[in-house]
Amino acid sequence: MMIKTELERLADQALQAIQNANALEDLEAVRVSYLGKKSGFTEIMKSLGQIDPSERPAVGQLANQLKAKIDQELTQKKNDLEAVALSAQLKAQALDVTLPSRRPHGGSLHPITTTVRRVNAILGRLGFEVTTGPEVETEFLNFEAVNIPKDHPARDMQDTFFMGPGIVLRSQTSPVQMRAMQSQPWPVRILCPGAVYRCDSDATHSPMFHQIEGLWVDRQVSMADLKGTLDFLAKELFGSQVKIRLRPSYFPFVEPGAEVDVSCMLCGGKNPTCPVCKGTGWLEILGAGIVHPRLFEIAGYNPKDVSGFAFGMGVERIAMLLHGIPDLRLMFHGDQRFLAQFTGVFRGSE
Amino acid sequence: MKISLKWLNEFVDLKDLTPVQVADALTARGFEVEDFSRQDKGFEKVVVGQIVQKLKHPEADRLSLCTVNPKGLDAESSEFLEIVCGAQNMKVGDKVPLALPGAQLPNGAKIEKGKIRGVVSNGMLCSEQELGLKDTSDGLLIFPQDTPVGWAVADVLGLDDTLFTLKLTANRGDGLSHRGIARELAAHFGRKLIPMRIQDLSGAAQATIAVSTDVGEDAPQFFGVEIRGVKVGPSPGWLRRRLDSIGSRSINNVVDVSNLLMFELGFPVHIYDRDRLQGDRIYVAKSVLGESLKLLDESTVRLTGEELVIKDSSGTIGLAGVMGGASTEVRSDTKNVFLECAEFNPTLVRRAAFRFQKRSEASLRFEKGIDAGGLREAISRLSELVVKVCGGEVTGVTQIVTPWRNAAAEGRLRRMTASLSKVNAILGMAVDRPKTEEILSGLGFKVSGTGDLLSLEIPSYRLDIDHDQDIAEEIARSLGYDAIPSTIPALTSAPALRHGQVFARRQEMLERTKDVFASLGMRETMSFAFASDAAIRATGVDPEVKIQNPMSQDQAWMVPSLLPGLLAAYSVNDRHHFGSEPLSVRLFELRPVFLSDDQSQTKVREPWHLSFLLSGFAEQTTLKTAEREIDFYDVKAAVESWIERLGLRGVRLRPIRDLSAADQVRFHPGQVMEIVAGKERVGAFGRIHPKLQKEITKRQTPIFWGEWNMESVIKLWSSGVESFQSWSSFPTMERDFSLLVGHHISADQITQVLFKAGKPLVQQVRFFDRYTGPGLAEGQSSVSVRVIFGQNQRSLEESEVETASVKIIDGLKKDLGLTLRA
Structure with missing residues (x-):
């Protein structure tokens, strides 16, 4: 009986010690002193062989019961203490998540780049391919080859920078069209984006600006095809609700020629004081027409076999309408307050 | 050009039409009306008033106080108005323009009843300038004595016309007159031109000259x-x-x-x-x-x-x-x-x-x-x-x-033929022969022929007509461009192949380069392609391509490099940057530069350059403890990232042995590398020379710049389609070496020795520490490098790595005189 009493006393002490333990190390010390190799419990279990065999089963059973109880309490306490420790650790690791991040710098593409990409992507679906050409051009390709002879009043439409005798900074991307036609047989379906230059500078004119010209030459191409193409472009650029309007006009490289307006994307023509369309309901976006037969002669195509349409737009004009940019000159200053507003769609060239 | 509606009416009767109808018709026919206005705009509430009394303003010597009869004979004196007036040229009895409260004059001035120097003025007496009749005027407009008092000034002046401002195209010289415009309107509205009765001179005598x-x-x-x-x-x-x-x-x-x-x-x-x-x-x-x-x-x-x-x-x-x-x-x-x-x-x-x-x-x-x-x-x-x-x-x-x-x-008998079917094909719609003839006759053409053939006599004033497409335009603008249907052009052949096509590949490479630099946290900018001689020379290079007729000397030379534009952009951002933090400028540009080239037809060559400029913190500002200014290695990382992301084989970076004269101006001599494509040097990057920086800004935060010619790089770009490479599944082993290194020896030299001496086991070399300071001799540093050993087909033995390490240590000693740090 003495052993039973001793076991129970030890167990009570152990349970008490477990309860008193406040740290995982303390708890481990409790486990060692009560259940370890040198503990009273182990000693008693070792001496079990010396007691009356008749009592042995009962004492053994009691010892196992008490040991299991202590183990269970130890585990329970350990879990509790670990939970407390973890929660203290988590608390200590808490951050003010509203402090600033270590964000890498933002990059962006120029609105002219993204606008050119938009147009290329839209018209690429119809079968147009992008091509480019040099910015310093021969006067012949810039003018004569696109039906603007020397001393023709149409030269007044473009004040040109001269680089030397017969050499100009191209005043339009039309020479690229001629280069393309001269270098390949028809059909031709091309877009020519790029920088162009004219001696002109104010809020709506810049000595350097960008154009995209399109050219489609095939066996039987009509004004109706031109209208359909430009309608598709305008709707994809500005929204399916917009309409286009063609007005007769004159560009030496086309005949018939047209100026093309798009209905105001802001007011749809309903606001007489609209800041975008000034109440007219229409915004001029490009010039277009049926390719003049003279161009085919120069390109070496037979004008009897082919016809084509061509159009040209100012990229800045389109970008200003798309983004609501008030002043053309902002495009070329490199002011990061401007550039940072166009985070760009980083898609590929198409 | 300005066109008067009254004048037009002398050639074609338009009296039943509103100015809007006339303007729309002109625009629809290719004579764009930019603006139109009635002459009497701004003359509402402006009447003829008679001065019945003129006194000095009690508070101002230069002003008069006039009593004005605004109504004429039956006006009661109680209806007379007191008006303060600054003019000097009027006297009692004069009849003058009187703007009543509520008027808004042609020059924009709004007239209200108000006090002028303490005296109420019930309107304003006007000069010709104020009425928009003249650019300048001296004193009031004074009407003849028989002008009826109370009449609208617009009526007295005969301002009952409407003026259209037309934007005429270069091909329509015939539109540069009232009769020419009237001809178009007559055709548009289906009316007859009123013939001019002009005296016949054929009976006159021979002149004396x-x-x-x-x-x-x-x-x-x-x-x-x-x-x-x-x-x-x-x-x-x-x-x-x-x-x-x-x-x-x-x-x-x-x-x-x-x-x-x-x-x-x-x-x-x-x-x-x-x-x-x-x-x-x-x-x-x-x-x-x-x-x-x-x-x-x-x-x-x-x-x-x-x-x-x-x-x-x-x-x-x-x-x-x-x-x-x-x-x-x-x-x-x-x-x-x-x-x-x-x-x-x-x-x-x-x-x-x-x-x-x-x-x-x-x-x-x-x-x-x-x-x-x-x-x-x-x-x-x-x-x-x-x-x-x-x-x-x-x-x-x-x-x-x-x-x-x-x-x-x-010139009266200019003839041509046109094909009706060709005209219809150009328009993309069918217009039958009777309609075509009706339109052309209305425009003054004489039409004959049958079937598809249109035999035409062109009016002598139409110098712009000579082939089918001109006739198509006449038809289109007469029917209205709105009448033309919309169709999508047919693809009659497969779209052009881009695969393997030099131009398409080039475009893709350039656009992908833009994407990479944007994703590296830089902003694409576009600068003018021209700059002043001085701005270009300041960057150490001579301008080569001159504009003969520049807008100004600031824009006289085409740029041979994009640096002048980027430095100008730096200054733009510098000007509006305030506060204590360093100015952050992160710009890139991709476009052609202009170099003279006698081989070229235009004497100019236009290689595309990529250029970037970086300065400021390495990251968007975070807490002070994490702040760090951009240094050379950030810039090198950007260039390496571009090479990596485009998968450019054969583009390498290497130290510059001898800086060119231009690079001596542009670059800090100790923080610069060149970029080599194949065997050709295509550009360089590094820190802007402090002397050049000082000319640009007072700021101390270093500016970095890189620029290179893309043309040779484009040729090295394979396709952008990566080929799969298998990897070794066997473990690698690593050894670290700490070396005492003199400053004249570069990491590149050490790397070369490591690969050579440890061949074929060395797979990678990574420098992970460099220390200079106390404990080391002047001009020496301790450099730590980790070498990764491996074999693709088998596991390594410990002893092999030991042997290789000994060879490495020997090699470093023999080739570079380096020893392990004790």
Whole structure:
């Protein structure tokens, strides 16, 4: 009986010690002193062989019961203490998540780049391919080859920078069209984006600006095809609700020629004081027409076999309408307050 | 050009149409109306008032206090208005323009009842300037005494017209007159032109002076009329008002009449003082190189032998089509005049007008081509106007029509044929023959032929018509472009292959480069392609390509590098950056630069360059403890990332042994690398030289810049399609070496030795520490490098790595004299 009493006393002490333990190390010390190799419990279990065999089963059973109880309490306490420790650790690791991040710098593409990409992507679906050409051009390709002879009043439409005798900074991307036609047989379906230059500078004119010209030459191409193409472009650029309007006009490289307006994307023509369309309901976006037969002669195509349409737009004009940019000159200053507003769609060239 | 609705009505009856209808019709036909307005705009609530009393303003010496009768005979004195007025030129009884409260004057001023220096003013008395009638005026406009008080000023002044401002295209010289515009409107509205009844001069006697031409086709027609007994003086009111309304200034009755004819019928004409003409003949000739001519505007031009001139027996008396000479000018004492109406070569007129910067309404019309069939009518009309306005009588006529022009029957018989089906194909819609004929006849064409063939006689004033597409345009603009359907053009062949196509590949490479630099946290910018000589030279390079006619010297040279533009952009951002933090500038640009090249047809070569400029914190600002300014290795990382992301094989970075003269100006000599594509150096990057930085900004935060030629790089770019590479599944082993290194030895040199000595086991080398300072000798540093050993086909033995390490240590000692740090 003495052993039973001793076991129970030890167990009570152990349970008490477990309860008193406040740290995982303390708890481990409790486990060692009560259940370890040198503990009273182990000693008693070792001496079990010396007691009356008749009592042995009962004492053994009691010892196992008490040991299991202590183990269970130890585990329970350990879990509790670990939970407390973890929660203290988590608390200590808490951050003010509203402090600033270590964000890498933002990059962006120029609105002219993204606008050119938009147009290329839209018209690429119809079968147009992008091509480019040099910015310093021969006067012949810039003018004569696109039906603007020397001393023709149409030269007044473009004040040109001269680089030397017969050499100009191209005043339009039309020479690229001629280069393309001269270098390949028809059909031709091309877009020519790029920088162009004219001696002109104010809020709506810049000595350097960008154009995209399109050219489609095939066996039987009509004004109706031109209208359909430009309608598709305008709707994809500005929204399916917009309409286009063609007005007769004159560009030496086309005949018939047209100026093309798009209905105001802001007011749809309903606001007489609209800041975008000034109440007219229409915004001029490009010039277009049926390719003049003279161009085919120069390109070496037979004008009897082919016809084509061509159009040209100012990229800045389109970008200003798309983004609501008030002043053309902002495009070329490199002011990061401007550039940072166009985070760009980083898609590929198409 | 300004067009008067009242004037148009003399040629075609438009009285039932609103100005909006007329404007829309013009725009729809290709004569874009930029703007139109009624003349009486701004004249609402402006009436004729009579001054009944004039007192001094009690508080201001320079102002008067006028009592004004605003209503006329039946006005009670209680209705009189007190008006404060600053003008001095009026007296009691004068009739003057009175703007009542609520009026908004043509110059924009809003009139309200209000106190002026303590006295209530119930409106304003107006000057001609305030009414928008003149640019300047001195005092009030005072009406004649018989002007009825209370009438609207607009009625008194006859301001009942509407003016259209047209934007005319370069091909429609026939639209440069009221009759020309009226012709279009008559066709549009299906109305008849009102014929002009012009006195026939064919019965007149031969003039005492003859005309002729020495230049054949360059002056195919010349008509002259002699009028005796004119009286030069101011023009009558109707003529002045008419010219005024379209913005042409009245000079005297003779000049005004010739201007009137030009704006009416589109023919530029000239009137000489008959008595100042010498000899019995005036004629058109080419000028003589070096001769000089004093013009009407008192300027003297030195002729080149290229211009057409008018001569009499005394010599050159006028620059044909551009401006008359001073010697034969009509003056106030002129009694007899000689009228000229001629046709000159448009190109020669244009060149002369440009050469002497004398472009005018007259030269403009010659440049665009006048109606060769209308000169006879024009000079008759002019004679009639001169006699009517200036008096005198026609005493003689003279004319020359060259055989060449006669052969073309004065231009009236220009013929062409067109194909109806071709016209329809161009439009993309079917317009039948009757409709086509109706439209063309309405426009003055004579149509004959049958079936598909349109045989056309082109009106002499339509110089822009000569093939099927011109006829298509006439049909389209008559039906309205809205009538044309919308279709999508058919693809008659497969789209062009991009695969393997040099140009498509190039475009893709350039666009992907933009994407990479944007994703590296830089902003794409676009600078002007031209800069000043000084701005380019400041970056250590000489400009090569000059613009002959620049807008200014700041934009005179095409850039050979994108650095000047990026530095200018840096300054733009510098100017508006405030506060204590460093200025962050992160820009890139991709575009061609301009270099001279004798091999090229244009003498210019335009390689595309990529250029970037970086300065400021390495990251968008975070807490102070994490702040770090960009250094060389950030910039190197950007270049390496570009190489990596585009998968560029054969593009390498290496130290520069000898900096070029330009690079000595641009780069910090100790923080620069060059970029090599294949074997060609294509560019460099590094820190901007502190001296150059000092010229740009006061800021100390280093600026970094890189730029290279993309052309050779594009050639090295394979396709952008990566090929799969398998990897080793066997473990690698690593050893770290700490070395004492003199500063003259680079990490690159050490790397080369490591690979060579540890061959073939060394797979990777990574420098992970570098220390300089206490414990080390001057000029020495401790460099730690980790070497990764491996074999693709098997596991390594410990002993192999030991052997390799010993070889490495030996190699470092032997080749570079390096020892392990104790």
